Amino acid sequence: MTTAPERTDPTPLAPGAPRSGTTFLGLPTAPRGVGHLRGERPFPDAARDALRDGQLRANLGHATTTIRKKRAAVVGEVPDWEALRQAGKALKTATMARLDEHLVELERRVGERGGTVHWARDAAEANEIVTRLVQATGSDEVVKVKSMATQEIGLNEALEAAGITAHETDLAELIVQLGDDAPSHILVPAIHKNRAEIREIFLRTMPQVDPDLTDEPRRLAMAARAHLRERFLRAKVAISGANFAVAETGTLAVVESEGNGRMCLTLPQTLITVMGIEKLVPTWRDLEVFLQLLPRSSTGERMNPYTSMWTGVTPGDGPQEFHLVLLDNGRTAVLADEVGREALHCIRCSACLNVCPVYERAGGHAYGSVYPGPIGAVLSPQLTGVEDNASLPYASSLCGACYDACPVAIDIPSILVHLRAEHVEAQEKTTPEGAAFTALATAMSHPRLWHLAQRAATLGRFLARGKPTLPAVLPPPASKWTRSRDLPAPPRETFTQQWAREHRR
Amino acid sequence: MRVALFATCLVDTVAPQVAMATARLLERLGHEVVVPQGQACCGQMHVNTGYRREAVPIVANHVRAFAGAEVVVSPSGSCVASIHHQQATVARRAGETALADEAEALAERTYELSQFLVDVLGVTDVGAYYPHRVTYHPTCHSLRLLRVGDRPLTLLRAVRGLELVELPGAESCCGFGGTFSVKNADTSTAMLTDKMANVLSTHAEVCTAGDASCLMHIGGGLSRLRSGTRTVHLAEILASTEQSAHPTTPTDAVSPHQATRPAVPA
Numbered sequence: 098m099t100t101a102p103e104r105t106d107p108t109p110l111a112p113g114a115p116r117s118g119t120t121f122l123g124l125p126t127a128p129r130g131v132g133h134l135r136g137e138r139p140f141p142d143a144a145r146d147a148l149r150d151g152q153l154r155a156n157l158g159h160a161t162t163t164i165r166k167k168r169a170a171v172v173g174e175v176p177d178w179e180a181l182r183q184a185g186k187a188l189k190t191a192t193m194a195r196l197d198e199h200l201v202e203l204e205r206r207v208g209e210r211g212g213t214v215h216w217a218r219d220a221a222e223a224n225e226i227v228t229r230l231v232q233a234t235g236s237d238e239v240v241k242v243k244s245m246a247t248q249e250i251g252l253n254e255a256l257e258a259a260g261i262t263a264h265e266t267d268l269a270e271l272i273v274q275l276g277d278d279a280p281s282h283i284l285v286p287a288i289h290k291n292r293a294e295i296r297e298i299f300l301r302t303m304p305q306v307d308p309d310l311t312d313e314p315r316r317l318a319m320a321a322r323a324h325l326r327e328r329f330l331r332a333k334v335a336i337s338g339a340n341f342a343v344a345e346t347g348t349l350a351v352v353e354s355e356g357n358g359r360m361c362l363t364l365p366q367t368l369i370t371v372m373g374i375e376k377l378v379p380t381w382r383d384l385e386v387f388l389q390l391l392p393r394s395s396t397g398e399r400m401n402p403y404t405s406m407w408t409g410v411t412p413g414d415g416p417q418e419f420h421l422v423l424l425d426n427g428r429t430a431v432l433a434d435e436v437g438r439e440a441l442h443c444i445r446c447s448a449c450l451n452v453c454p455v456y457e458r459a460g461g462h463a464y465g466s467v468y469p470g471p472i473g474a475v476l477s478p479q480l481t482g483v484e485d486n487a488s489l490p491y492a493s494s495l496c497g498a499c500y501d502a503c504p505v506a507i508d509i510p511s512i513l514v515h516l517r518a519e520h521v522e523a524q525e526k527t528t529p530e531g532a533a534f535t536a537l538a539t540a541m542s543h544p545r546l547w548h549l550a551q552r553a554a555t556l557g558r559f560l561a562r563g564k565p566t567l568p569a570v571l572p573p574p575a576s577k578w579t580r581s582r583d584l585p586a587p588p589r590e591t592f593t594q595q596w597a598r599e600h601r602r
Numbered sequence: 603m604r605v606a607l608f609a610t611c612l613v614d615t616v617a618p619q620v621a622m623a624t625a626r627l628l629e630r631l632g633h634e635v636v637v638p639q640g641q642a643c644c645g646q647m648h649v650n651t652g653y654r655r656e657a658v659p660i661v662a663n664h665v666r667a668f669a670g671a672e673v674v675v676s677p678s679g680s681c682v683a684s685i686h687h688q689q690a691t692v693a694r695r696a697g698e699t700a701l702a703d704e705a706e707a708l709a710e711r712t713y714e715l716s717q718f719l720v721d722v723l724g725v726t727d728v729g730a731y732y733p734h735r736v737t738y739h740p741t742c743h744s745l746r747l748l749r750v751g752d753r754p755l756t757l758l759r760a761v762r763g764l765e766l767v768e769l770p771g772a773e774s775c776c777g778f779g780g781t782f783s784v785k786n787a788d789t790s791t792a793m794l795t796d797k798m799a800n801v802l803s804t805h806a807e808v809c810t811a812g813d814a815s816c817l818m819h820i821g822g823g824l825s826r827l828r829s830g831t832r833t834v835h836l837a838e839i840l841a842s843t844e845q846s847a848h849p850t851t852p853t854d855a856v857s858p859h860q861a862t863r864p865a866v867p868a
Contacts, residue, residue, distance in 0.1 A: 494775045497745075531653075538657065555615070578787070582791075588618050597639060
């Protein structure tokens, strides 16, 4: 157990939390100033720049199309896919309902098998715990398994500040790290880079790289392998995330493709795992469902090449010291929202990113958080408090492709709409948009007023001066439409008017 | 059957020919059409933009306007989906339980046009004539919320003279998304551009769909490009007959007015 560091940074309240009048001040959300859940710019601004990057658009279009086809093929061959999906959803719902009990059980089981559990209420606390654990080993470097949780809390930066070098060993994370870049996809962090760009990064940053390196995938993988092998063999500490933790046995699981994860999980003396509290499943048997759902949804494979599982420590075999850091960082606040909590069911497969038309065009960086795409647009604003990521719930056309693709049937569109309302209802002053929507609602609920408003709208046809469309340049906010699309000139008469005229008795 | 027509706020105000075509079609099939004059909007735009509390009186107005209707038909997958999936939820959240129950009961009697024709009336050949090369865009809410499936295609295949061409990437969103089209205008336009590229690759004269809103988006983009391809609502095609067909005028070519062979002569 650890003591919490002083908290100086006021953090926003969770959506739906009571705001005043009682001593309950809401559940804490992820703190500001640490980690990577908040962007510097609103989504529309960041997306505008990304949309102009032709190379990015081509890379993303190619990658998402390929992976979408693979996923569709392997999902299509499972006759009971829908039943499996509903089973995944039911298991997650049941687990979240008793998460506290399962977590305590997990802590007990991990302890019984020689591991140590640490509770971190936020990113700052988790970083502090991990840094202290690494320092205790006397090592000044660690190897890392690909992990979203450690990206979320900004662990690499925290370690660097303490003089500890973190080596990412997942090939794509390595590319991102060497390129001094940020991940743009949950599963394929370097999805925005193509082979030629990766070759350039390797040539520029790998000390012992072959200067004749080509952009052939095999040659690139060989270069990464040579670069990483040396680090695996000398590392004394590894840091991982976790795909699952089984409460009844205290077993942790990491699912991966490359085998780099297994090197980290088996070679070093000390293993530190940082895991979001929602990754837990109650029983071993639950893995049966998720290990079928995850690989088909994420990489489009029937089964992933490596599934590593470990329970505490085994004398003489693998790491002799094991620490599990259980991370909240806003998750309990998400759990408190009865509509939004479904976002915690996410198993980080990234199927929703790959099918999302917005993600496919704007790319992951536009979301500003390590969790991009549809799931990021519902998860990030809830973890940080919706006002800190207010543009994200609107970064969707609500087309619903994400809901269909989600292996645990998270109704992402409904959560997006819910968070939009949370944002609107959090405004203390009336916005121009709010005033307009209120006025429109009044008109739309009083037929007489509505008919007047409609008649006023049909007067807009005079702006068209006899042409079939309105002028291409209209003042804001209509300009947002007319910059790229025409608007038809309004008709002389509305349908209901015409109908009433024709059917007057 | 006595059918109450819900035009939707958008169709009623800016694309009245779509509602008129729906009415003419249903009348041609032998049904009585009534148009409740108290109708306005389903409330979807408010809900989807975050104004769920403000949407409650709109839902109440809708329920009031259609109270007593035997069945309600609407030429919009999106609005019907909102009636089915959102109205009762926002009413219930606001504590309006009675309204929520009424909205739920009304939703059970509310159908999107292609579903009404195929599932309720059991008609696939509506006796339409439309001698044009047409491609069909399945709008997201028809496809994924209402699951209309291939009903619109079945109806289109039975239209005489109509040459149906498959739309590549049909299931991708056109980028409209209601207020998304202005709040995220750039991303929306990027999606629209790809949709238009696919539409134009078919060399179709007409792109059709079951939602006037998505068609206004696609049609507005095609019009801006001065493309010769127009957008025409499914109801307008199904309402067209040999009698109603007449040559298009050259100005139609750049109009998003959905005017290729208007189903309903002015």
